[in-house]
Amino acid sequence: MEILGATLRICVEDLESSVAFYERLAGGKAMRFERGGVSVAAIGCFLLMSGPEHELEILRKVSATIAVPDVDEANEVLTASGARVLAGPVPTPVGRNLIALHPDGSVFEYADRKQE
DSSP states (O other): OOOOEEEEEEEOSOHHHHHHHHHHHHTSOOEEEEETTEEEEEETTEEEEEOOHHHHHHHTTOOEEEEOSOHHHHHHHHHHTTOEEEEEEEEETTEEEEEEEOTTSOEEEEEEOOOO
């Protein structure tokens, strides 16, 4: 399985002031979307999330988002390697993703840009 990159997930209280900081830091504009009551801004390698605490509590458990060419392939490699898929693959606003629990207890999101 090829890993294309990783995105750092950051839960913030004030999305607007955080977006301004990370746009300056990363030198680019945020791509924004909403998902499940959570406002999201993707800027470079940063994924900022703001919303209700009960939603953020779940999102904080995911260490990072790993970009892959194909979530289905990631699913096969992960399960064959001893990981457990907790959710997905499911469509997202920008492709598909899944959430996996690694044998060491860490949790990662795997995402591709394929539209269904």
